[in-house]
Each structure stands twice: as C-alpha cells, then as structure tokens.
Amino acid sequence: MAEPAPGAGLFGMLAEFDRPERLIEAVEKARQAGFRRLDAHTPFPIEGLAERLGFADQRVPLFTLLGGIVGAAVGYGMQVYTNHAFPIDIGNRPLVAPPAFMLITFELTVLFAVLFAIGSMLALNRLPRLHHPLFDLDEFHLASSNKFFLLVLGNDPLFEEERTRAFLETLTPTRISPVEHTEVPE
Structure with a gap:
C-alpha cells in the first residue's frame, strides 16, 4: 500500500x-x-x-463492452472449433452456419458482459470492504x-x-x- x-x-x-x-x-x-x-x-x-x-x-461501461466482445468471440469461436474438430456431415450442410450459432453467441455475449461489469465494479470500488x-x-x-x-x-x-x-x-x-x-x- x-x-x-x-x-x-x-x-x-x-x-x-x-x-x-x-x-x-x-x-x-x-x-x-x-x-x-x-x-x-x-x-x-x-x-x-x-x-x-x-x-x-466511465471504466465500467468500457469493461462491459469488452466483456461482450470477448463473450461473442468465445461463443462463436467455440462453435466453429467444435464443428471443425468433430465434423458431422448432415445433408451436405456447411460446417460453419452463422445463423445456427447466433443463440449461443448472444447468450455468451450477455453472460460475459454481465460478469465483466460486476467484476470491474467490485474491483474499481475495492470491494468487498468488510x-x-x-x-x-x-x-x-x-x-x-x-x-x-x-x-x-x-x-x-x-x-x-x-x-x-x-x-x-x-x-x-x-x-x-x-x-x-x-x-x-x-
């Protein structure tokens, strides 16, 4: 200190x-x-x-945006990786189908944004302070x-x-x- x-x-x-x-x-x-x-x-x-x-x-909103970007990248990247690592050819559909990936991408965007917002707020306020x-x-x-x-x-x-x-x-x-x-x- x-x-x-x-x-x-x-x-x-x-x-x-x-x-x-x-x-x-x-x-x-x-x-x-x-x-x-x-x-x-x-x-x-x-x-x-x-x-x-x-x-x-204004650091908490910036961390929230960063968390959303990281969450979207993780969600989309995880699905692309999984489909390339374990390909299943069904009806000659493409391995990377962006419309099918949007639900998980959106969910992880929100999850990471919220986690980054809460984590940055606690860290910047030096909490928990007992x-x-x-x-x-x-x-x-x-x-x-x-x-x-x-x-x-x-x-x-x-x-x-x-x-x-x-x-x-x-x-x-x-x-x-x-x-x-x-x-x-x-």
Whole structure:
C-alpha cells in the first residue's frame, strides 16, 4: 500500500447536514475551495450530486463492452472449433452456419458482459470492504434514514485538519466529526 498523503492521521473530516439542498450547496462550495477528494452519503439518490462531486468514471461501461466482445468471440469461436474438430456431415450442410450459432453467441455475449461489469465494479470500488472507517462513528447510521453527509477525504492535497475543519464550519453543518483510520497501512 502506498504511503498516505497529507493528513495521514485522519481518514477524513465528516460534515452532517439536515437537508439535501444544504449538502449540494456544501459540495459546490468545497469544489470551489479546491477540494477534489470528496464523498457524499445520503439516504436516497440526489439528482446531480454525482456530477457535482466530480464523478465521471466511465471504466465500467468500457469493461462491459469488452466483456461482450470477448463473450461473442468465445461463443462463436467455440462453435466453429467444435464443428471443425468433430465434423458431422448432415445433408451436405456447411460446417460453419452463422445463423445456427447466433443463440449461443448472444447468450455468451450477455453472460460475459454481465460478469465483466460486476467484476470491474467490485474491483474499481475495492470491494468487498468488510469495514469502513465511517462505520465507527455513532452518528453515521443516520445516513440511511434522514441525514446527509459530506466527507472530505484525508488524501486530498488541500487536506489539513484545522484548515478543513474551519472550512466545513463555514458551511454551517449540524455536526463535524473527524474520521480516524481503522486499518493499519502495510
């Protein structure tokens, strides 16, 4: 594991808000202040929040496309190989009959696309993660019911504990909590 960035003592600083509008406003102000490593936790999806957080990762759809292409090639290639390796001449039909191969080709295209999508999503999100530092905060359970949280991650280049806390206080959150690392870096 790489050395922790500035603010290595903390995983991040968490601000709690009571309304989604306040969270969106806080995200916009944090981005304007120069913070780039932000995360938000809400009890329901908020339209436009991902874009405001700067989330624009398009790798999962690319892996899904790659999986579909690999699946189609495997499905079609498997049938062509089988028919050439074990030829059965029935009524002088051709060994390679593309219309007959489409069902298995389609099925493996879908199967591989789904497997690549799920596998890439898990790998890119570094899942399964059995414990997250936010789970140690007593108030974080409210993220699933009625509170909205903005997390400034400790590996943000601008993260300094006092400076980040002072910035978050200007956003007038309900509460600000430091989030400690719970895993020992290797």
